[in-house]
Amino acid sequence: MAKIYLGLPAYNEEASIEPLFQRIQKYQDVTQTRLTIVVYDDGCRDRTKENVLTWNDRLEIIYLDGIVNKGLGEGMNSLLSEFVRRGQSEDLMVVMDCDDTHDPSQITEMLATLKRHPNTDVVIASRYRRGATISGVPFHRVLLSIGAACLYKMVHPAFHVRDYTCGYRAYTHGIAVKTLNAYPEPLLKERGFACMVELLLKCKHAGARFREIPLRLAYDNKLSASKMDVSGNTLRLLKRLISWRVRGLQ
Template sequence: MLYIVLPAYNEDQALPELLADIDHNCAAIPHQIVVVNDGSTDSTFDVIQNYAQTHDNVHGVNHEQNQGLGAAINSGFQYVLNHNYQVNSPDKLPAEKQDSPDIVITMDADNTQPADCIPVLYDEICSGADLVIASRYVQGGEQHGLSFGRRGLSWGAGRVMRFFAPIKGVRDYSCGYRAYRLRLLAEGTRQYGPNIIKSRNFSGMVELLLKVAPFAERVTEVPLKLHYELKKGASKMRIGATIWGYLQLIYQLKRNKWSTVKWAEE
């Protein structure tokens, strides 16, 4: 089963188009969509509820208050792990389906990451990869509409993390558009608890990568054409807090301690 986790904060304008695009591109793939409403102050929660009423593969998880990207991803993963255990336990599956991979894809809910990349990520996992990143920095990758500061931050984060924590096959450390074998997330939860991401800012996606990559035998990247100019509304990223988050990650890598730092707020 393919699970698609969408953390959403004030994305009522982008969600309908994105959900329709996912349905179109994933029509041939059995999939479930988990949308985590992270305390939105617009009508995001209503959009999720309305869509779930007409699509039985769409599920909503609600945070009454905004908790940040990391907490939204954590909630989405826990929903998937619980759902997968209930639906796909060995005693409920035909023998021929027990060996099919369970896959989780995370992507932004602002419709800047094209859904036509989902089948590519899915096929990479089915071909033997354990973790696949939609990357702006491999041949065929592009990024449009980002400010110079955002481009520099993403590029610099990748360079710094490749120096301090090199992962074979990875150039794009900060992009959250990824596919994971579900067993990686299950193992990460066993090792770090249900709140595997501690960071409260966008560095949490780098933190997650560093925590689960050691459980992966094969990590690959596929090209991503990012279209940030399609984003409706202001960016939620605070560059200063994100840079501070990266510094905290480096500190914890050097100290080999993941729970001793008070994380910067979003």
């Protein structure tokens, strides 16, 4: 049977571990779906590690200790490399935020999408599909994200993709291998959330075929402080989009 790895990049998420892992355990119990949880510790300075490891007797956990904070890009590099090293051709890695804003039950929708469209390589939980729900996000950030998404689509069109930045995605083992082999190490050069756009575009250039499901985002579940400079990161990402268009992905 295919194995599902659940990748969780974490930075100071001690408050979110208990509610998130409770939901993961409930999902496993209800669906009888066994997950291997891979946590990447991006130099956490709180009790994230201790809180994760208390679940060792209830969940299958692989803990990658990054020691020093290097950003989301390094976390994604580590998670994808670990997946390629451990996984088999039929396996899947689902990556979601570690702050309890994403719903683990949507893994079922991702698996159903892969079954309906067997040639799919990446499934994205998208804010811009009918049926998506978003709670707890300030209105100005919603408008900013919609405007930015339209620009991403114009500059770097990808078939079946509307949401270029959401981190809740499922990757097949095959596309992870192809993408890592297509680029020199490290695969992702971007430190912040721009790495999610970089990864999507590099998957595309490696031949990935995409599908989207509507995202259920509960930002009001977030218990840890936001670590993202949204406007600053968005501006840097827009500059990168032009650079990638002119110079190509490196």
